[in-house]
Amino acid sequence: MGRPWKIFIYYISIMLVFAGMVYTVPANVISALTPDSGGSKSQVDTTIFSDVVFEADSLLSHPPDTVPVPNTDSLQNKDTVTSVIPENTVPVPEIPYLFFSDVTYRKLQRFFKKAASARKDGKTVRVLHMGDSQIEGDRITRFIRESLQERYGGTGPGIFTVYDPQKLNPSIWLDNYGDWNIYRIFDRKNKLRDNGYGIMGVVAKFKPGTPSGFRFRPSPWAEKKAKKYYKVRLFLGEVRDTIFLTGYTSNSEIIDDTLYRSKGITEINWEFEDNVPKLKLMFSSASSPVFLGCALDSLAGIAVDNIALRGQYTPWFHRTNRDLFKTMVSYLDVGLIILQFGTNIIPTNSEDFRFYRIKMERQLRILKKLAPDCPVILVGTADAAYFKDGKEVSYEHLPELNKAQKAAALNTGAAFFDLYNAMGGKGSIIEWVHSNPPLAIKDYIHFTREGGEIVADMMLKSLYEIVDAGRESVDPEMNKDTLLNEVKGKADTTQEISKPK
Numbered sequence: 001m002g003r004p005w006k007i008f009i010y011y012i013s014i015m016l017v018f019a020g021m022v023y024t025v026p027a028n029v030i031s032a033l034t035p036d037s038g039g040s041k042s043q044v045d046t047t048i049f050s051d052v053v054f055e056a057d058s059l060l061s062h063p064p065d066t067v068p069v070p071n072t073d074s075l076q077n078k079d080t081v082t083s084v085i086p087e088n089t090v091p092v093p094e095i096p097y098l099f100f101s102d103v104t105y106r107k108l109q110r111f112f113k114k115a116a117s118a119r120k121d122g123k124t125v126r127v128l129h130m131g132d133s134q135i136e137g138d139r140i141t142r143f144i145r146e147s148l149q150e151r152y153g154g155t156g157p158g159i160f161t162v163y164d165p166q167k168l169n170p171s172i173w174l175d176n177y178g179d180w181n182i183y184r185i186f187d188r189k190n191k192l193r194d195n196g197y198g199i200m201g202v203v204a205k206f207k208p209g210t211p212s213g214f215r216f217r218p219s220p221w222a223e224k225k226a227k228k229y230y231k232v233r234l235f236l237g238e239v240r241d242t243i244f245l246t247g248y249t250s251n252s253e254i255i256d257d258t259l260y261r262s263k264g265i266t267e268i269n270w271e272f273e274d275n276v277p278k279l280k281l282m283f284s285s286a287s288s289p290v291f292l293g294c295a296l297d298s299l300a301g302i303a304v305d306n307i308a309l310r311g312q313y314t315p316w317f318h319r320t321n322r323d324l325f326k327t328m329v330s331y332l333d334v335g336l337i338i339l340q341f342g343t344n345i346i347p348t349n350s351e352d353f354r355f356y357r358i359k360m361e362r363q364l365r366i367l368k369k370l371a372p373d374c375p376v377i378l379v380g381t382a383d384a385a386y387f388k389d390g391k392e393v394s395y396e397h398l399p400e401l402n403k404a405q406k407a408a409a410l411n412t413g414a415a416f417f418d419l420y421n422a423m424g425g426k427g428s429i430i431e432w433v434h435s436n437p438p439l440a441i442k443d444y445i446h447f448t449r450e451g452g453e454i455v456a457d458m459m460l461k462s463l464y465e466i467v468d469a470g471r472e473s474v475d476p477e478m479n480k481d482t483l484l485n486e487v488k489g490k491a492d493t494t495q496e497i498s499k500p501k
Contacts, residue, residue, distance in 0.1 A: 154301020
């Protein structure tokens with residue numbers, strides 16, 4: 001009978017020891033010992049293992065009640081985020097519809113500072129606008145490009161794929177000669193063995209043994225600055241066999257070059273004293289390299305690239321060759337990446353979009369490794385509608401999808417632009433369809449050209465407030481084209497790009 005009393009006394013003594021620890025052990029250690037420490041609000045330990053960064057709310061440009069509360073089983077899934085929140089943070093400005101941490105805010109400021117000095121430094125700083133069919137056809141990108149180039153200098157439509165059978169880019173008129181194959185990062189049937197899709201996710205190869213090539217020229221539908229370019233940069237993957245290259249402008253042959261075997265990425269670039277009206281490039285080889293893209297830029301300033309993956313709900317970074325992608329981001333001096341995906345997830349009727357948040361978080365974490373110093377902005381989906389009993393109604397679940405996208409961005413250190421609420425929230429797409437002129441087409445999802453311009457203006461207004469908040473100065477002479485072409489003469493060079501260390 002004595003044993004139960006001994007057990008009881010032992011139990012009481014253990015409880016007293018733990019009770020004493022509450023008053024003697026530092027708060028951060030207690031937080032670590034607590035079974036559900038993921039939700040701990042400890043003021044000492046700022047490392048939080050959680051699905052959503054609670055303490056980060058104080059660093060955002062909007063109140064914390066707009067961030068969704070994590071599910072109780074969030075710590076069970078493998079995509080749990082570890083976030084370190086500094087104790088002393090720099091206040092960030094409140095900017096409508098744009099959410100970010102102080103770290104992201106400083107990255108954005110550095111980008112704009114770099115953009116402001118690009119022309120003076122003789123550099124081209126790139127912005128990648130990647131998305132689904134909502135940005136296809138340069139619908140929104142063209143206006144972002146024109147505004148940034150007006151403000152910081154630069155011309156040209158940016159990078160494009162050299163084989164575009166559907167002619168989706170209205171800012172460039174492209175013709176092809178010979179036989180070509182196209183490879184898309186999301187195409188499982190016709191894919192590259194080494195996943196060498198570069199930054200575009202879409203590449204091309206010509207049929208060996210037959211002369212093949214392409215011609216580009218400015219499009220009359222392009223914006224003013226996109227119609228001018230003074231530098232042509234062609235990027236190729238591994239060159240396995242000698243390539244004979246000729247180039248023509250009008251009827252004159254101006255390029256006669258030979259490319260020899262190379263295992264790295266090869267850039268062929270030409271600089272012109274005058275604007276290049278059109279250029280035809282022809283290739284002949286026993287095998288075709290991967291054509292990673294062709295960039296049409298000015299000699300210095302801002303370049304904005306439209307990279308659209310129709311039908312996709314993520315950018316598929318997990319399928320790309322990471323060394324190649326990282327090399328191109330570094331070499332091309334990418335300063336800002338804007339992601340605009342989610343259109344193709346809109347018809348999915350769900351009350352819980354945690355599955356999509358997890359997918360986007362995975363993509364954003366990969367991108368953070370591929371471009372660690374580059375600020376990333378995730379643009380939320382727009383309002384969308386369908387017909388129900390003969391009446392136009394907005395998709396009821398869009399606010400939940402919007403929250404999932406926002407959480408994915410903030411959990412991974414990206415900024416989030418709330419397009420859904422910026423354009424008016426529930427039912428706004430119906431008003432956009434019926435406006436004069438129409439701002440959205442009658443599929444109640446995609447914008448018209450006029451709608452794309454308004455969306456671009458919304459995004460730029462928020463971004464430029466970062467410049468104003470940071471008191472960045474803009475050179476009043478920056479809008480002039482007279483200095484964009486300071487390098488006289490024509491250079492014809494071939495250069496192999498090495499991987500970053």
